[in-house]
Amino acid sequence: MDAIRGTAKAELTAPVEAFLADLHARVSKVTGGSPADYIPELGKVDPSLFGIAIATVDGQIYEVGDTDVPFTIQSVSKPFMYGHALQRHGRPTVLKHVGVEPTGEAFNSIVLDEVANRPFNPMVNAGAIAVAEMMPGDTQEQRIGNMLDLFSSLAGRRLGIDEAVFRSELETGHRNRAIAYMMLNTAMIERDPNEVLDLYFRQCSVNVSCCDLAIMAATLANDGTNPLTGKAVFDAQYVRDMLTVMNSCGMYDYAGEWAYEVGMPAKSGVSGCIIAVMPGQIGICVYSPPIDTQGNSVRGIRVCQEISSEFELHAFNNRTNVRSVVRRDYRADLVRSNRLRTLEERNLLATEGHKVAVLEAQGALFFGSTEQLLRKTSALAADSRYVVVDFKRVHQADTSACKLIVRAAKSMEGSAAELVFASLAEDDRLDPLVRALAESQHGHRVRQFRDADAALEWCEDQLLAGANFNHGTKFAVSEINLFKGLSPGECRLVESVIRPLVFERGDVIMREGDEAKLFFVLARGTVSVQIKVHGKGNRKKRVARSAPASPSARWRCWTAAAAPPTSSPMSG
């Protein structure tokens, strides 16, 4: 046996890195724009700094260029402060203080929504100042501490303030001071504007790197949980609000074109950073100080356009295919359960099996796919007595899907067909649906089986029981298939050498490795043969199930064991 060849590590994600490296090299040639200088300290930056970082929802970081150089977060702080206000005060309170309507105005507009008496949205300075006032804390020190805690928990490391930029903003922020006093004038804020602005200028002066911001963006992609630390910073419901406002107001006057060409919720800062979020997938940060007249990093926009295009990340690229929810369907006249059946039973199932339909679902269940699944199930139910829905290949179900399925169970009551579910509880992926069914008075009436085979077998049993294949528990040797051809005398001879054994439901008759000294003939009931399956939780797999004749109708749900068999062992 050769040893594993070479030492080169296989990096299948190398194409992502190669794409970013090439993109960085190409966009390095893009010129235009210049660093913001309305805050004098910002104008001192090296304009050639250029970093790109992508963080995944599980904390993998792809980076190229100046990704560790510190810069001030500026307006990219706004969505996170907004999320924090939502998290602490709830939606109604926050909406009283700041709206969600985009404006055609610039980010530093002094125009306020005088009808609702609030700034238009939390991404313009006025709105961000209103949000800054909502930071909890009894003293200014506590509020500053809480603000720094927020950004540190988002970055997954301790962050601090760039004092020089803070001083510069404090000394030159006349326009923001004007905005704050206008807001005090109409009671849009209530505290001392100097205190509120002190916090606002500090939040804009938090030092971050390109990688920090990519992780912060990935925290939003990951429903509010920091992928590096696992800390839940925001509830998913508030992440949705943050993304919505970023999407409509995050790129200043460029929001429309951004939505058209890039199509990811984003926020830019005048220090030259842009974050973009692809929900469920990644957070992106680009840092390049030269900004255009709308306040957005020139290279940042270009990079995000290319990443969106290359990886098809536009929010309105349709990634939903509800039609694939039904993998296939079949009927029990053509596909039978693994249970061994007599010729007589097989013949009956061949003619009657079409009354049992099995439908294999796959993928994620949400409104559209669930509606499709239920509709196709209905169509099968129209000429079936039993419809088995196999959830083996379904890997998630949202609340809407769970509600619809539970209610659908109710709608089957009194109908000609009975609904049967399989493979719901194979592992924990469908726990919300299992719980919803268990908690509903209708849902718990749906029969559930461990897998499609067990469900199919039960349905077959119902068909056979309906055809009076049922027998009692007493029997003569002559009734047993194996001995069917014997004469009465031969049967008596057999009866003299066998003895009847009765096993209860769940009894183990023999185990793998037991000494084989008895020969069993199964007269009544069913016996399962199970093997251990490698994988999580020592799961067992039934590889065969045998029975001499159809048992009477009985409900074997996936937790129950086999029916009590009556056997006739012969000495070996």
Added chain:
Amino acid sequence: MDAIRGTAKAELTAPVEAFLADLHARVSKVTGGSPADYIPELGKVDPSLFGIAIATVDGQIYEVGDTDVPFTIQSVSKPFMYGHALQRHGRPTVLKHVGVEPTGEAFNSIVLDEVANRPFNPMVNAGAIAVAEMMPGDTQEQRIGNMLDLFSSLAGRRLGIDEAVFRSELETGHRNRAIAYMMLNTAMIERDPNEVLDLYFRQCSVNVSCCDLAIMAATLANDGTNPLTGKAVFDAQYVRDMLTVMNSCGMYDYAGEWAYEVGMPAKSGVSGCIIAVMPGQIGICVYSPPIDTQGNSVRGIRVCQEISSEFELHAFNNRTNVRSVVRRDYRADLVRSNRLRTLEERNLLATEGHKVAVLEAQGALFFGSTEQLLRKTSALAADSRYVVVDFKRVHQADTSACKLIVRAAKSMEGSAAELVFASLAEDDRLDPLVRALAESQHGHRVRQFRDADAALEWCEDQLLAGANFNHGTKFAVSEINLFKGLSPGECRLVESVIRPLVFERGDVIMREGDEAKLFFVLARGTVSVQIKVHGKGNRKKRVARSAPASPSARWRCWTAAAAPPTSSPMSG
């Protein structure tokens, strides 16, 4: 056997209908707003009309209330005319004539983007007038005909114009006339404003029902293909543009709050209709004439809020779970292929099998899930000689995913591990990936097998071949396992009653139902046992594969048949 019980048809989608009926009843009590009367003819409508229709991407319609009453489409015509212009003239030309930037202005604003010399976006009247000018046709009759053809193909039935409303708009549309002349003045339009406005007023006066508009919205949800007729009206790339502009500009000044609370691209019309689109899932239309001061149907907004909330349809509800892309992984020391192996081989695989890793992928492949899959594959590759990726449970792959996978194949070159793909070509669902691999100079080097079992067997064979389990094609009876215990004399006796047979790769040795008169002993090579599987395309499934010893390393891709076996049949 009972007959199928009862006659009630099972309608598992009844909960959707029940929800809509209840919603209609509740929202019927909502008052407020009044029908638009700036167009006198519109003011004559019955304000109590109220219909809700939902159409799925395959044309199922859920409806309640006044869903067949005709009304004029008004501004809901705008996104469709915009899509038609994109389809006919392409993105660059259309962008020259109309922007994509939302404004804080009302829908009938006369404010134009004088920097770019174009209206701000196609949802304000000015933009819609610029788009109307782009309707192809040599004469006004042809342009009107083309416009009616467009809306008819979207509704799936022939539509006409409400002449009374058209006359009323024509006579009272002074403001729109002013806008058109302003645009002529700055060369934003070039044709006679009266002709352009004639078409614009006609497009706004097309008679539709609530169901028609739900189907039009579902056409957008369905990537531009009408779900009723199957006609492709728009390319998916232009549907993305239409949805983006609807999302940012579709609800007039209410766009921000709509995005916050409803979160679906939408468009409203002053006749009291609103359409909303959930891409990949459904199109919604609500019709209720009373509108608010922003021009949106009061009940329409309420209904869409509740549908969004009940069915979790907000665009920024995260429905993406990239972590589920890897269903499970295992190594060949614990899970073996179905091929029968000798004790010696089994022992070797138990110690060496960990060098083969198998990873089961599932769900949809797009950037985030593919990155996750490739990264986990890399991690397994780090201490493996072969990594099998089984695509059996993957139901779709976008272009981005295909590109990444093809490039990943290249990145494995020179690495210690070899990448092996399984179940790619089981049906047509992954054709784009199969084609991308075939077309790439790197991709075609990845070995592909029909299923994970065939791939695993090949990997096992490589391990065994490396351990010098290989033998030539000549053999003595004493080498055959079955005869291992015999004395030389007994072997000679066996040799006298058997005769060697040689089969070529792909030969069929026997078929189901053949007379069983020979007893075969397999000396060299491999034999597969296949059964026919019910389902599409008469697929065959290999249920067992047997071989007496490991063959030398050879590539059996999924299209190739078994290796040539050499058998020794004995007369039966």
